[in-house]
Amino acid sequence: MASAPAMRQICDSVKARGFTLIELIVAMVITGILAAAAAIFLRVPIAGYFDVARRAALTDIADLAVRRFSRDVQTALPNSVRVAGACTGLTPCYLEYLEVRTGGRYREEPSGIGALLCPAGGVPGYNDALTIGTADTCFRSLGTVPDLATIVTGGAGDYLVVYNLGPGFAGADAYASGAATGGNKSRILAAAAGAGNEDRLDFQSMAFSLIPPDRRFQVVSGPVTYICDPASQTLTRQWGYAITAGQATPPVGGNGALLATGVTECGFAYNPNVVAQRNGVVSIRLQLTQADPAGTPERVTLFSQVHVSNVP
Numbered sequence: 374m375a376s377a378p379a380m381r382q383i384c385d386s387v388k389a390r391g392f393t394l395i396e397l398i399v400a401m402v403i404t405g406i407l408a409a410a411a412a413i414f415l416r417v418p419i420a421g422y423f424d425v426a427r428r429a430a431l432t433d434i435a436d437l438a439v440r441r442f443s444r445d446v447q448t449a450l451p452n453s454v455r456v457a458g459a460c461t462g463l464t465p466c467y468l469e470y471l472e473v474r475t476g477g478r479y480r481e482e483p484s485g486i487g488a489l490l491c492p493a494g495g496v497p498g499y500n501d502a503l504t505i506g507t508a509d510t511c512f513r514s515l516g517t518v519p520d521l522a523t524i525v526t527g528g529a530g531d532y533l534v535v536y537n538l539g540p541g542f543a544g545a546d547a548y549a550s551g552a553a554t555g556g557n558k559s560r561i562l563a564a565a566a567g568a569g570n571e572d573r574l575d576f577q578s579m580a581f582s583l584i585p586p587d588r589r590f591q592v593v594s595g596p597v598t599y600i601c602d603p604a605s606q607t608l609t610r611q612w613g614y615a616i617t618a619g620q621a622t623p624p625v626g627g628n629g630a631l632l633a634t635g636v637t638e639c640g641f642a643y644n645p646n647v648v649a650q651r652n653g654v655v656s657i658r659l660q661l662t663q664a665d666p667a668g669t670p671e672r673v674t675l676f677s678q679v680h681v682s683n684v685p
Contacts (some may be wrong), residue, residue: 424671427663431635431673435661438608438633442599442677445610448473448654450593451685452539452645453547454655457620460640462473464676467603467622468641468655471547474523474531476591478515479503480571501573503535503590504649513571513590523570524592525565533560533576536685538587539645544582545685547593552615553621554579561592585685600671601639601659608633608659613647636670637662645683655679 379421387570446454447471458466480502518524525531535557538545540586549556559579567573596616600609614627638660660674 387490390671417605418458419652424665425491427609427665428671428673429528431661431663432675433563433675435659435675436631436633439657439659439675439677441610441632442657443677445472445597446601446679448471449489449681450534450537450547450591451683452537453546454643454645455620455655456641456643457622458641459599460642463604465600465622466639466659467598467600467620468622469596469598471534471616472592472595472597474592475518475574476589477518477521478534478588479530479590480484480513480515481588505535505581505584508578510578510662511573511575513567513632515571517566517570518564518572518574521564521566524561526561526563528560531561531595533574533579534558534591534593535581535589536583537591538685548616548618551618557583558582558593564681575591589685596624598640601636601641603637603639604624606634606636606662608636608639623658633659633661635661635663638674647680651682651684653681653683655681 397586402546407582423586430612446468450473453471454468456466456468457466458640460466478573483500483502501511501513503509529618532547534547537547537557540546540548542591543549545557547558549626551559554560554577559576561574561576563573565573565574595612596614597610597612598621600607609631611624611627611629614624617624636659640658642656642657643653644656647654655674656678658674658676662670662672664670
């Protein structure tokens, strides 16, 4: 029978025993086999995850640019949208419009409120009404003008536009006189809220020649151009430059904002007479391309159509 010290020595040797080198190697080999098998099954889902994330990012960029474009074009002055450029291959193309800040209806008959009459001028007795066919400098609106406080006044301010019919119509083309007062637009010199929900607009002396059926006017902040350039793979919005009679490609001066990169194909189209010359349709087609890790190009193409009102 073993003594107590001998039994303690046997137990201690069993407790102190660890892995042998062979056991460690076998464990590492088994772990490697399991890891390799797991990698084979996980590689495709992981690659798919990154592919989906990359495509989603491309789609988000294109969708954001198209949504911004669609929202902007709906603020266009009636009959002011124009397109230039081939929109094919690497040739850039341009879409320009005049951006409306606000608008309203002008007073056609005198109000008879002496203290609020506009300065003398135009037809006697019609000082606070907009006279058509005779030079005038001021009128009062019927009802308040929305966002009156946002109107920029002065020699480099916003324009008053009355009855815009677009190119080819004498006295009704806001582009015709360029940045100067003329045609059917005039620089706004002052804008003030008035009593009786009738606001007052002062502008450079101008004789408007055509009477709009519903006596409406628009306040235009200036031109905006969307530039699609597949050569540089960019979509850019440019604003703050001067109005020109002919469409400048590209516009000179102003401010620019990059809306999308990776643009490999795009196009603008404008149909002004979709519904009896009252509604037009602006179309944009935008293709963005990005290469995956293997160098294979992946493309996302969006197409959108926007209705614009051409009722002046």
